[in-house]
Amino acid sequence: GIVGVFGYGGGIIGRYCDQPQSFPGVAHFHTVRVNQPSSKYYTADFLSKLCDIWERHGSGLTNMHGSTGDIVFLGTNTDRLEPLFFDLTHELNQDLGGSGSNLRTPECCLGMSRCQFACFDTQECCHNMTNEYQDELHRPAFPYKFKFKFDGCPNGCVASIARSDMSVIGTWRDDIRIDQAAVKAYVGGELMPNAGAHAGKDWGKFDIQKEVIGLCPTECM
Numbered sequence: 001g002i003v004g005v006f007g008y009g010g011g012i013i014g015r016y017c018d019q020p021q022s023f024p025g026v027a028h029f030h031t032v033r034v035n036q037p038s039s040k041y042y043t044a045d046f047l048s049k050l051c052d053i054w055e056r057h058g059s060g061l062t063n064m065h066g067s068t069g070d071i072v073f074l075g076t077n078t079d080r081l082e083p084l085f086f087d088l089t090h091e092l093n094q095d096l097g098g099s100g101s102n103l104r105t106p107e108c109c110l111g112m113s114r115c116q117f118a119c120f121d122t123q124e125c126c127h128n129m130t131n132e133y134q135d136e137l138h139r140p141a142f143p144y145k146f147k148f149k150f151d152g153c154p155n156g157c158v159a160s161i162a163r164s165d166m167s168v169i170g171t172w173r174d175d176i177r178i179d180q181a182a183v184k185a186y187v188g189g190e191l192m193p194n195a196g197a198h199a200g201k202d203w204g205k206f207d208i209q210k211e212v213i214g215l216c217p218t219e220c221m
């Protein structure tokens with residue numbers, strides 16, 4: 001809240017040097033958080049324009065990405081904050097992320113866009129929640145930070161339990177399904193275990209009872 005853009009209380013982290021007379025080049029070195037797209041998908045053109053804007057208004061140093069998920073711009077002075085914000089919003093249609101005692105920028109895994117394990121659309125959920133809570137992102141009203149993270153399945157690729165306050169994790173809501181024909185082909189050697197990745201050595205006869213069923217932690221099989 002020491003420094004920021006007009007109307008926003010978050011997104012800018014004020015950084016000042018204790019000895020500006022000795023180091024005038026970093027008398028100000030503010031950090032700017034930029035709201036990343038869901039699942040962090042970028043085009044080369046977008047990244048190029050993003051870097052051009054930061055070269056124009058700041059040090060050119062970036063962090064892709066911060067632990068919250070944001071694109072992080074490292075190092076600019078107070079006078080460049082408003083021009084930077086104008087160019088971000090007008091040239092790239094891109095908003096600042098969260099910082100301070102507010103809702104931090106929601107983050108999600110790849111979800112249904114690329115992952116066969118996703119049990120819900122993490123990108124849509126993250127996008128909708130970001131839009132719904134814009135005010136809480138940009139105008140800190142909490143006693144402490146608060147984070148949403150969306151994992152498409154219990155593999156937890158964004159570590160939502162460890163790294164957020166509200167963790168959303170997709171789970172399978174049905175009976176466990178087993179393709180019996182495929183299991184028989186696997187046991188019978190028609191299908192190569194692990195797609196043939198371990199084919200360079202004789203591992204002995206495959207024992208499904210010992211190697212699969214006996215290892216099932218919930219004994220559901």
